[in-house]
Amino acid sequence: xxxxxxxxxxxxxxxxxxxxxxxxxxxxxxxxxxxxxxxxxxxxxxxxxxxxxxxxxxxxxxxxxxxxxxxxxxxxxxxxxxxxxxxxxxxxxxxxxxxxxxxxxxxxxxxxxxxxxxxxxxxxxxxxxxxxxxxxxxxxxxxxxxxxxxxxxxxxxxxxxxxxxxxxxxxxxxxxxxxxxxxxxxxxxxxxxxxxxxxxxxxxxxxxxxxxxxxxxxxxxxxxxxxxxxxxxxxxxxxxxxxxxxxxxxxxxxxxxxxxxxxxxxxxxxxxxxxxxxxxxxxxxxxxxxxxxxxxxxxxxxxxxxxxxxxxxxxxxxxxxxx
Numbered sequence: 001x002x003x004x005x006x007x008x009x010x011x012x013x014x015x016x017x018x019x020x021x022x023x024x025x026x027x028x029x030x031x032x033x034x035x036x037x038x039x040x041x042x043x044x045x046x047x048x049x050x051x052x053x054x055x056x057x058x059x060x061x062x063x064x065x066x067x068x069x070x071x072x073x074x075x076x077x078x079x080x081x082x083x084x085x086x087x088x089x090x091x092x093x094x095x096x097x098x099x100x101x102x103x104x105x106x107x108x109x110x111x112x113x114x115x116x117x118x119x120x121x122x123x124x125x126x127x128x129x130x131x132x133x134x135x136x137x138x139x140x141x142x143x144x145x146x147x148x149x150x151x152x153x154x155x156x157x158x159x160x161x162x163x164x165x166x167x168x169x170x171x172x173x174x175x176x177x178x179x180x181x182x183x184x185x186x187x188x189x190x191x192x193x194x195x196x197x198x199x200x201x202x203x204x205x206x207x208x209x210x211x212x213x214x215x216x217x218x219x220x221x222x223x224x225x226x227x228x229x230x231x232x233x234x235x236x237x238x239x240x241x242x243x244x245x246x247x248x249x250x251x252x253x254x255x256x257x258x259x260x261x262x263x264x265x266x267x268x269x270x271x272x273x274x275x276x277x278x279x280x281x282x283x284x285x286x287x288x289x290x291x292x293x294x295x296x297x298x299x300x301x302x303x304x305x306x307x308x309x310x311x312x313x314x315x316x317x318x319x320x321x322x323x
Contacts, residue, residue: 003251009033020051020064021073029070030084036077044235045076049299049306066309068299075296079289080237086285087267088230091175091223094273098220099170099178101196105189113163122184135184136250142172143275146303175227179189179220187213197273215249219269226266237309257318264310268319271286
């Protein structure tokens with residue numbers, strides 16, 4: 001298979017015009033393509049704007065819907081970018097809370113220096129062994145990497161105190177790292193962390209439901225996946241969970257509103273780990289964003305776009321249920 005040849009911006013515009021994309025101002029189109037490269041903009045967001053046959057299959061050769069403009073595709077890109085910024089902020093807050101609880105509960109149980117590098121301080125289940133060993137290797141790698149650098153808290157603690165406490169180390173861990181750390185913990189500490197994370201939800205919503213360690217691991221897998229989408233500027237609005245059945249146990253918190261499939265469900269899950277006032281703030285930001293872009297599309301309706309994210313006409317009421 002040959003690599004696709006390099007195309008200048010004006011050549012990219014001509015390709016799009018041949019595919020029925022309306023470009024009224026070529027200079028503006030080139031400006032858009034120079035800010036957001038063709039791959040990220042067109043390949044990332046074109047699908048919803050393409051023609052389909054009567055059976056729902058994409059028309060060949062690739063053809064845009066009549067009247068579709070490059071400005072519409074760019075508007076979807078911008079909507080998705082702003083949506084990622086909102087979700088990313090609250091995922092980071094959850095990540096900080098998780099790191100704080102994991103560091104506190106683990107150190108409370110195992111206060112010795114470098115206790116997090118001791119295999120006996122983790123789950124003893126055979127099924128968890130690979131994860132435990134991988135976790136210890138990751139923590140060792142972080143320490144070895146950071147101790148060689150100047151002016152980092154890890155190098156400072158090693159030079160001044162001879163060791164690195166876990167509550168310092170967690171600041172150098174990714175969401176994926178802390179998720180694997182949680183998965184490697186024994187059941188006692190996992191349950192303590194779950195109680196810490198879920199206490200605001202139980203208090204804010206007067207709920208008697210508890211989140212189990214298994215359910216927390218499901219939440220972390222989804223959260224980590226979406227965080228990476230946000231951090232690496234991938235497409236978020238069409239986020240979709242393929243393996244739905246493994247997430248169905250989380251519906252006990254939300255009933256029929258939770259399907260475990262779309263971005264709507266991920267935002268619903270954030271209710272479990274976000275203080276009520278912060279959650280309300282997030283939903284208001286999303287509503288303002290939807291209102292901002294609702295009139296930016298002509299070849300398709302904006303309702304069609306957000307329906308892919310799992311939003312229906314009652315989406316806000318579902319999020320605000322029990323608030």
